[in-house]
Amino acid sequence: MPKIWSESIKTHRQAVRDAALDTAAALVGERGLTGVTMSHIAERAGISRATLYKYFSDVEAILIAWHQRQITRHLNLLTAAKDRATDPLGRLTAVLETYALISHEHHGTALAASLHRGEHVQHAKEHLQGFVETLIADGAGSGDLREDVPPAELATFCLHALTAADGMKSKAAVRRLVQVTLSGLRRHP
Amino acid sequence: MPKIWSESIKTHRQAVRDAALDTAAALVGERGLTGVTMSHIAERAGISRATLYKYFSDVEAILIAWHQRQITRHLNLLTAAKDRATDPLGRLTAVLETYALISHEHHGTALAASLHRGEHVQHAKEHLQGFVETLIADGAGSGDLREDVPPAELATFCLHALTAADGMKSKAAVRRLVQVTLSGLRRHP
Structure with a gap:
């Protein structure tokens, strides 16, 4: 052929x-x-x-394939957000804001809740956790973020805190949530 | 009789x-x-x-009744934690730490996940949200906590962030999570 x-x-x-x-x-x-x-x-x-x-083979297979495509698109958005900023804190901020806006726009539905219990989500979650953890470690290295808590724990904190975006009433509220989450990560005197 | x-x-x-x-x-x-x-x-x-x-009438009814009893006990623990401290920040810290330790010890099981989808949980969630919101408003009033974000949004942030306690590896990690969450709420110069 x-x-x-x-x-x-x-x-x-x-x-x-x-x-x-x-x-x-x-x-x-x-x-x-x-x-x-x-x-x-x-x-x-x-x-x-x-x-x-x-x-x-069935409707469920289509929905899982659809969700996998969504996850891939969302991870691509996060990578693109990271690449737009140049310093560690800017990269982390761009990624967390993009993640929070995705949660705000695409979740909270019965479909999302049902698909998120699927096994195919686990791999994406681990990838995301590692991605955010690396950005946080970079931010700690550059002196912007706290060093008294391991980056892995801070990444878990972020990703849980930002699930609150789901129920926020406006994009402005989502951006405030991101700022509050970032203050939790920052090095404070 | x-x-x-x-x-x-x-x-x-x-x-x-x-x-x-x-x-x-x-x-x-x-x-x-x-x-x-x-x-x-x-x-x-x-x-x-x-x-x-x-x-x-059936096993499900027993499990829901059991869960309602657990919720009541946990809310009583939170009220007791609040009453042990005297200043707004101390009260909030005690309540958040108790909440995080409860999440750490009692959750992450299939039973908890299944029961948490039940309607009887909604009322407790609203009660908890209101309870934490009031403590945060008190902390903003006393000058310890930020005032640039509405207490309702900060309460939502806290309760989502602290669900991360569920997967933390130790009580020390849970306490660090509470401190990170509290730094998100504090008034910073």
């Missing part, structure tokens, strides 16, 4: 897959977790049920 | 009820949430199944 043709098949498959994920997430948003079937998804995505079943 | 006799019945009923709750919690600890039946509980508690069914 010529390379251009195999690339085109790959692109097509990715497009079908993405359409299935987007459609499933939209339908669950409209009808709730238990109100969506493979037929609904196939019909709304404009593909046959047979095609959909070639990609996914 | 003479008062002394009705008091004795009341005490007896409370004792049977407490025995059922303690036994159910112990059995779930040993066998897991799904491994416990009404017969197991009755047998271990030394009462008949018929008697047990007079008090509770």
Whole structure:
């Protein structure tokens, strides 16, 4: 098979897959977790049920794949936020603010709560914990952050504190939450 | 019925009820949430199944009653902690430390996770939020705590941050978590 043709098949498959994920997430948003079937998804995505079943075994598999894609996108946003700042405290602030805004915008739904109990989330959590821990260790090294508490404990503190963003009433409140969390991390005289 | 006799019945009923709750919690600890039946509980508690069914309709009802009793005991511990200190910051510190140690000791189990999704928890959460919010407002009034963020948001921050106690490796780590959380609340120059 010529390379251009195999690339085109790959692109097509990715497009079908993405359409299935987007459609499933939209339908669950409209009808709730238990109100969506493979037929609904196939019909709304404009593909046959047979095609959909070639990609996914059931609705749960689609939702987990959708969630994995969300997690990847969110981790990419966090990496991009880190790369926009140049000093350790700036990087940590950008990452925590991005994380808090993601929690604020995307969570608090029954779908999120259900997906977050899944095993596929554990790996992402560990990655995130390590990512924040490294930023905190850099901030301690540069003298901005406290050194009396291990970076791993401070990272755990941050990630738990920022889950409060979920129930905050405005983006301004989310930004205040990030500032309060950062004051917990700072070196104080 | 003479008062002394009705008091004795009341005490007896409370004792049977407490025995059922303690036994159910112990059995779930040993066998897991799904491994416990009404017969197991009755047998271990030394009462008949018929008697047990007079008090509770099923295992879930017993576990919810047990959890409600735990919540009441924990709220009493928090009130007692508050009453032991005399100044606003001391009261807040005592309450947050007690809360974090309770989270550290009693949570992280499948039973806790399952019960915490129950509706009966909502009321306790609101009570706790209000309780901590009042202590924070007192601390802001006395000049110890920051005034640039509303006490309600700071209370939400605290209670989320302290859920990290759940996974901390030692009581010393829990106490550091409380200190880090408190630095987030303090007025800094």
